[in-house]
Amino acid sequence: MTTTTTPPSDAPAVAAHPLPNRPAWSGRGRGGRDRKLTPWLFLAVPLILLGVFTYLPAGNLIYYSLTDWDGFGASPKVFVGLQNYGKIFTRDDILPVFLVSLYYIGASLVQMVIALCFATVLSFSTRFRNLFKGILFFPYLINGVAIGFVFLYLFQPGGTLDSALHAFGLDALSKHWLGDPDVVNFSLAGTSVWRYMGLNFVLFLGAIQSIPSELYEAAELDGAGRFQQFRYLILPGIKRIISLSFILAIAGSLAVFEIPYIMTLGANGSMTFVIKTVLLGFGTFHKVGLASAMAVLLLAIVLILTWIQRRIVPDDKVDLS
Amino acid sequence: MISRVVLTALKYLTLIVASVVTLLPLGVVLIASMKSQSEFVTTGPFDFPANVFNIDNFVTAIVRGGMVQGLINTSFIMVVSLTGTILIGTMTAYAIDRFTFRFKNGVLGLFLLATLVPTVTTQVATFQIVNSMGLFNTIWAPIVLFLGTDIISIYIFVQFMSSIPKSLDEAAMLDGANRFTIYWRVIMPLLKPAIATVLIIRGIAIYNEFYIPFLYMPSSDLGVISTSLFRFKGPFGAQWEVIAAGTMVVIVPTLIIFLILQKYIYNGITSGATK
Numbered sequence: 001m002t003t004t005t006t007p008p009s010d011a012p013a014v015a016a017h018p019l020p021n022r023p024a025w026s027g028r029g030r031g032g033r034d035r036k037l038t039p040w041l042f043l044a045v046p047l048i049l050l051g052v053f054t055y056l057p058a059g060n061l062i063y064y065s066l067t068d069w070d071g072f073g074a075s076p077k078v079f080v081g082l083q084n085y086g087k088i089f090t091r092d093d094i095l096p097v098f099l100v101s102l103y104y105i106g107a108s109l110v111q112m113v114i115a116l117c118f119a120t121v122l123s124f125s126t127r128f129r130n131l132f133k134g135i136l137f138f139p140y141l142i143n144g145v146a147i148g149f150v151f152l153y154l155f156q157p158g159g160t161l162d163s164a165l166h167a168f169g170l171d172a173l174s175k176h177w178l179g180d181p182d183v184v185n186f187s188l189a190g191t192s193v194w195r196y197m198g199l200n201f202v203l204f205l206g207a208i209q210s211i212p213s214e215l216y217e218a219a220e221l222d223g224a225g226r227f228q229q230f231r232y233l234i235l236p237g238i239k240r241i242i243s244l245s246f247i248l249a250i251a252g253s254l255a256v257f258e259i260p261y262i263m264t265l266g267a268n269g270s271m272t273f274v275i276k277t278v279l280l281g282f283g284t285f286h287k288v289g290l291a292s293a294m295a296v297l298l299l300a301i302v303l304i305l306t307w308i309q310r311r312i313v314p315d316d317k318v319d320l321s
Numbered sequence: 322m323i324s325r326v327v328l329t330a331l332k333y334l335t336l337i338v339a340s341v342v343t344l345l346p347l348g349v350v351l352i353a354s355m356k357s358q359s360e361f362v363t364t365g366p367f368d369f370p371a372n373v374f375n376i377d378n379f380v381t382a383i384v385r386g387g388m389v390q391g392l393i394n395t396s397f398i399m400v401v402s403l404t405g406t407i408l409i410g411t412m413t414a415y416a417i418d419r420f421t422f423r424f425k426n427g428v429l430g431l432f433l434l435a436t437l438v439p440t441v442t443t444q445v446a447t448f449q450i451v452n453s454m455g456l457f458n459t460i461w462a463p464i465v466l467f468l469g470t471d472i473i474s475i476y477i478f479v480q481f482m483s484s485i486p487k488s489l490d491e492a493a494m495l496d497g498a499n500r501f502t503i504y505w506r507v508i509m510p511l512l513k514p515a516i517a518t519v520l521i522i523r524g525i526a527i528y529n530e531f532y533i534p535f536l537y538m539p540s541s542d543l544g545v546i547s548t549s550l551f552r553f554k555g556p557f558g559a560q561w562e563v564i565a566a567g568t569m570v571v572i573v574p575t576l577i578i579f580l581i582l583q584k585y586i587y588n589g590i591t592s593g594a595t596k
Contacts, residue, residue, distance in 0.1 A: 038420065040416075042412040042416035042420075046409045046410075046412060049465075050435060050469065050472075052450065053447060053465070057444075057446035057447040060450075064446060126336070143529045144531050150347060150350050150568060153564075153565065160366040163365050163366050164367075255441060274441050278445075294442070295443055295445055302438075
């Protein structure tokens with residue numbers, strides 16, 4: 001251990017005092033002012049960033065949501081109370097976005113079931129296991145714009161999907177995948193499943209593989225079949241990660257943005273809550289007050305969901321202090 | 322016995338079907354990227370390209386699509402943000418894990434609560450702050466935002482640091498090292514695995530980030546990988562073969578990184594997502 005590095009503030013003092021006279025470094029809470037200050041020196045920059053880019057915006061958001069501000073610096077911010085919150089539930093162009101979320105909630109449930117199936121299958125010895133694992137997971141890593149284009153190409157009229165249906169003689173099933181308001185949300189939610197299934201899958205697989213293998217051996221000795229192993233060993237072992245994924249999935253379903261924005265810009269009935277918020281806040285509408293109210297509402301929902309999740313399945317291993 | 326065989330066959334069949342569903346959408350884009358414009362119009366999406374070494378579309382995408390500039394900008398943003406994230410994350414974790422001080426739990430709570438804030442929506446307000454700092458339409462806007470809102474990394478560092486024995490710090494103190502020396506000379510080297518994790522998951526996240534650069538850097542010479550690809554929609558709107566090539570240009574680096582760093586990526590994703 002070298003002690004000859006750049007000596008910030010206190011190093012000479014340390015050198016000047018023999019150690020027994022200088023207990024400030026080792027004792028807990030016994031030190032002088034410098035000892036109390038040190039952690040804050042480490043925390044200064046992170047806390048400023050946290051304040052400026054997370055809490056200040058969150059606070060401003062609540063403030064803007066109570067005004068009719070249009071987003072221009074010079075414009076007045078007239079206090080309108082809870083009017084903006086009322087508008088969220090009464091405006092014809094906002095109400096449908098809540099229904100669109102249901103498609104994504106449904107999709108994320110499907111996604112979790114698929115992920116759970118493959119995680120269970122691949123937790124048993126399988127040929128080319130790593131290859132299958134890699135293939136199923138890879139979409140999660142791909143750039144969202146690239147995924148958007150890949151599926152725009154797949155879904156375009158006469159594109160890959162229509163051609164594939166044609167090859168199997170199923171032309172009758174062809175649809176305007178992104179143009180028909182009755183279909184578009186299924187297409188987009190399906191894209192979302194393709195993109196995110198791999199994440200759930202890898203998380204579930206990791207949790208299953210952390211179950212000690214002795215338990216499986218004991219279960220097999222006791223004559224438990226594969227299904228019983230799943231029911232009594234795997235399922236309880238991954239309860240926590242399932243509940244966490246479930247909450248993340250619901251919060252994610254409300255905050256869907258990238259895929260529909262890149263692929264359809266929210267057209268043909270695919271408008272989501274967050275796209276609407278973004279368009280109101282930054283588009284030609286200049287409804288910053290209303291957009292802020294929507295952001296506050298989403299924030300509140302996410303916080304409540306997380307709180308519920310923590311109540312149902314307490315964090316056992318995550319204890320930071 | 323027979324049912325076992327059937328089950329095994331079924332298992333591999335499902336896995337193969339899933340692999341096809343995953344790879345086919347990417348495969349047809351790859352095929353399209355190698356076709357000439359006239360070939361693309363006259364052939365079906367599954368027809369193999371006449372010349373698999375046709376790189377014209379890639380040249381068009383990279384040169385006329387501004388992807389070189391995008392790559393340079395993404396690299397710059399990535400290097401600065403990742404360096405900053407590691408310094409900030411490790412400093413925070415060091416302060417929280419190795420000191421006892423007033424309001425410590427409050428500080429920790431502030432960081433943890435912040436992980437729940439969905440950044441896409443709060444941009445309505447964040448935008449005003451970034452704008453008032455004069456950073457709008459500069460490359461520093463995404464950098465400060467990536468630094469300011471990356472709390473997952475802090476979390477990973479805190480978790481990892483609590484597994485490093487405190488006796489190492491104490492030994493260094495007895496040698497007369499001060500807190501900054503300990504942070505830099507003792508803790509930092511031991512944090513290497515956590516730093517690798519953060520580099521990987523944040524690196525991928527920054528490479529893939531679309532919304533922040535899209536919102537804060539509308540200027541055409543400030544495109545990053547995501548936004549320069551997104552801008553293909555306009556000029557190349559009717560040229561699917563060029564869009565396909567651009568899409569491949571964006572995906573291939575991810576694939577290479579994934580093949581090289583598989584194990585670390587799985588570990589990183591697991592520790593990052595289960596916060």
